[in-house]
Amino acid sequence: MKTMKALGQTKFGGTEVLHEATLPVPEAQGSDLLVRVKAVGINPADSMVRQNVADFGKLQNSELVLTGWDCAGVVEDVGPQADGRFRKGDEVFFAGNIARRGCNSEYTVVDSRIVGRKPASLSFIEAAALPLTALTVWEGMVEGCGIPLGPQPGTPKRALIIGGAGGVGSIGIQILSRVCGLKVVATASRPESVEFCRKMGAHVVIDHSKDLKAQLTANGIDAVDYVLNTINPDINFDTLTALIAPMGKICSLHPITKPVDLASLYVRRISVVYELMFTRPMLNVQPEMQGAILDHVSALVDAGTLRTTLVTQKPWTVAGLAEAHQHSQSGKAIGKIVLGPVG
Amino acid sequence: MKTMKALGQTKFGGTEVLHEATLPVPEAQGSDLLVRVKAVGINPADSMVRQNVADFGKLQNSELVLTGWDCAGVVEDVGPQADGRFRKGDEVFFAGNIARRGCNSEYTVVDSRIVGRKPASLSFIEAAALPLTALTVWEGMVEGCGIPLGPQPGTPKRALIIGGAGGVGSIGIQILSRVCGLKVVATASRPESVEFCRKMGAHVVIDHSKDLKAQLTANGIDAVDYVLNTINPDINFDTLTALIAPMGKICSLHPITKPVDLASLYVRRISVVYELMFTRPMLNVQPEMQGAILDHVSALVDAGTLRTTLVTQKPWTVAGLAEAHQHSQSGKAIGKIVLGPVG
Structure with missing residues (x-):
């Protein structure tokens, strides 16, 4: 043998x-x-x-x-x-x-x-x-959120990636900006991670340890159409829902275990999409x-x-x-x- | 004047x-x-x-x-x-x-x-x-759940419509069966509402006052890929999630106000989609x-x-x-x- x-x-x-x-x-x-x-x-x-x-x-x-x-x-x-x-x-x-x-x-x-x-x-x-991270982004965003492959006509839709410099984040920035034609905002907090997000193709990089809404506004972005949330949603779900435009979608790579306010998502028709590559x-x-x-x-x-x-x-x-x-x-x-x- | x-x-x-x-x-x-x-x-x-x-x-x-x-x-x-x-x-x-x-x-x-x-x-x-009901179904199911317009290759995906004989249900049965090519299960409990669901094009009609899972099984359906839930989700959300196939989607026309178990949806990648025509x-x-x-x-x-x-x-x-x-x-x-x- x-x-x-x-x-x-x-x-x-x-x-x-x-x-x-x-x-x-x-x-x-x-x-x-x-x-x-x-x-x-x-x-x-x-x-x-x-x-x-x-x-x-x-x-x-x-x-x-x-x-x-x-x-x-x-x-x-x-x-x-x-x-x-x-x-x-x-x-x-x-x-x-x-x-x-x-x-x-x-x-x-x-x-x-x-x-x-x-x-x-x-x-x-x-x-x-x-493979694992590209499948995660493709399944979660292209399939799960229904983001079409670009370029798209009109003003690009906007995606926010929480954890832009990580494994999923770094291929997520690339796929969403270069394959789907979205305007991509990534979060990073250290100089080297900010630089890496930009190298991967992020149009805007903001600091997840600071007020996200204020930083988006400072960059001329009133809301985002999609969120790729690579961190534990129990930490940031309600923060994210406040940033989402009507008919927006939040893709979570981890289960939501704490009670969240789903009723507030109704009038804006916001969807929650789960992705697990396995x-x-x-x-x-x-x-x-x-x-x-x-x-x-x-x-x-x-x-x-x-x-x-x-x-x-x-x-x-x-x-x-x-x-x-x-x-x-x-x-x-x-x-x-x-x-x-x-x- | x-x-x-x-x-x-x-x-x-x-x-x-x-x-x-x-x-x-x-x-x-x-x-x-x-x-x-x-x-x-x-x-x-x-x-x-x-x-x-x-x-x-x-x-x-x-x-x-x-x-x-x-x-x-x-x-x-x-x-x-x-x-x-x-x-x-x-x-x-x-x-x-x-x-x-x-x-x-x-x-x-x-x-x-x-x-x-x-x-x-x-x-x-x-x-x-x-108009109102057709827009509701189209936005919720075709746009929100991403159901393609049919006919589709292979075995048809399966949709469950809770409240099949109502206004949304009755155009929902038609759109999902005749436009999207899905196998459509509708719920109804009275002889006249059952007959109306069949007339609208439902392939299977089951009684929402009885065990849904058992009735699906009796009709050879192990799970459904989509749910169009026209009633208050606070009543039936957890019941519905038990019927859904992996990567399935639940479209709710009303806000979910009670705490629901979102963690259990994770491994099966089940999404929650809201629809409000207004x-x-x-x-x-x-x-x-x-x-x-x-x-x-x-x-x-x-x-x-x-x-x-x-x-x-x-x-x-x-x-x-x-x-x-x-x-x-x-x-x-x-x-x-x-x-x-x-x-």
């Missing part, structure tokens, strides 16, 4: 639970691809699963758990019912399925329907920064849409419309993974952290 | 407050049309305004208030900035603006941008049944979309795709208006009530 190196955990806790492990190389069954992992992107979901505080169901504290739901690699084998788009040797990227093992291992298996072609113009490290693969609802979105994102990268959000690279070691988790959890990370090369 | 007859009220209360009045014929200024009213549709908003319990702001108890926000009539004069679509003599229909007087008078003025051409194949009485004219947000929707609805009627939802006609008198309000408030009304001929 062929084996492989993995970075995993058998109990939940701080980064000290992470360790090296040896696993059998999995087989591509059903609609799966077997992928040789080249680089692994880090997301907040990794630390949430490591600590077992994820919103999407508790894991068992005994099995070997691998985190890492963002991958770029090479197709090694194709399952008998796999999507006909892929052949051995194809370079791919994908965000995976949180109901299965993450991809912190030399090989991984993934449902071919949620896999996209890696942008040819990016390295594996650069490509692994994109919904489709986890519940097996139109998973093929994720493959299609990633292929589209890949084409936009190769056309020069979108760029990687990679900022920090760490070695694919236990120490590198631990540092990446800590950096991700610090709340100070700018853009994306990717581990690699794998192996 | 030319005067006209009107049916109005100068205090709030039961139908006994309604009385006949004489008013000057208004002038078509700005972007308005002056319309000779031929028929007036009755909606729940009329009784709410009569009693001053509308969600959209309290009125003053002294001025002459006219209700009636559904009208079919003939253009008598065109304001200097009016939409170029209209000429004197054109037959039109529209739902109006609740921030202005309703149209229970021989003449009324209306912003030309929210006016549509009356279906040529309908009488004024038949046409006045449609938002656009009241807040002057893209009012021209209402003219465009009504023109589209008119064409669909003349093509035989949609039909009037008129069921009850009353004379345009104080007594007729009072009876219409009482019938509308009874909760037993099927389809629409229209008053006319006016004058």
Whole structure:
């Protein structure tokens, strides 16, 4: 039996639970691809699963758990019912399925329907920064909020991204400004995060630690049509609803658990849209849409419309993974952290 | 000064407050049309305004208030900035603006941008049944929920309409089944309302006084993709969320005022969409979309795709208006009530 190196955990806790492990190389069954992992992107979901505080169901504290739901690699084998788009040797990227093992291992298996072609113009490290966050923005804003792909006639609609310099924020700025043609306001509070938001394409950057309404007004913006809220909505939901124009939409990436005033949204016809990138693969609802979105994102990268959000690279070691988790959890990370090369 | 007859009220209360009045014929200024009213549709908003319990702001108890926000009539004069679509003599229909007087008078003025051409194949009485409810369904479901116009490839998505035999429900069944190509489940509890839902095009009719989930299951439907909820969501919101498929949407025509469990909607990515037909004219947000929707609805009627939802006609008198309000408030009304001929 062929084996492989993995970075995993058998109990939940701080980064000290992470360790090296040896696993059998999995087989591509059903609609799966077997992928040789080249680089692994880090997301907040990794630390949430490591600590077992994820919103999407508790894991068992005994099995070997691998985190890492963002991958770029090479197709090694194709399952008998796999999507006909892929052949051995194809370079791919994908965000995976949180109901299965993450991809912190030399090989991984993934449902071919949620896999996209890696942008040819990016390295594996650069490509692994994109899938999870790009899917989140595309599903939440283009699909969930119904924002059309631009350019649009007339005055551009306005989007506010809370947490502009983070992983979702940094590809969100790009997609909403360059693909959807919106006027994008991003929030950031440190000089380096403000600069990063501007580099990603934000038209206006405001400080989320100060009065948002006053800062929008100072920039000639009376209200925004869309909000992409990357932080806990229990903190800021009512603040956001005061900024929204009639028929506006708020996309939340996290559940709203505290009571909120929904009645006040009625006369302005404001909608609340949830986005969780793992919904489709986890519940097996139109998973093929994720493959299609990633292929589209890949084409936009190769056309020069979108760029990687990679900022920090760490070695694919236990120490590198631990540092990446800590950096991700610090709340100070700018853009994306990717581990690699794998192996 | 030319005067006209009107049916109005100068205090709030039961139908006994309604009385006949004489008013000057208004002038078509700005972007308005002056319309000779031929028929007036009755909606729940009329009784709410009569009693001053509308969600959209309290009125003053002294001025002459006219209700009636559904009208079919003939253009008598065109304001200097009016939409170029209209000429004197054109037959039109529209739902109006609740921030202005309703149209229970021989003449009324209306912003030309929210006016549509009356279906040529309908009488004024038949046409006045449609604007407010058709706009509500179109804005709430096609725009708000993002339901594409059909036919769609693959298995049809499923919509549940709570209150299928009412004014909104009866045009909702038609639009969602015949224009959007959805499988439509409507609720109704009396033999005559069940029959009316079927006549409007409902594929399945279930009883809202019994277990909805069990009845859906008995009809081979495991979940629905959209809900059009025409009743108070404080009564049934949590019941509805249990019926919704992942990525489903609930359209509410009334504000949600009680605390609801929004966290449980997260993993399934369920959105809450509000619809209030008066938002656009009241807040002057893209009012021209209402003219465009009504023109589209008119064409669909003349093509035989949609039909009037008129069921009850009353004379345009104080007594007729009072009876219409009482019938509308009874909760037993099927389809629409229209008053006319006016004058």
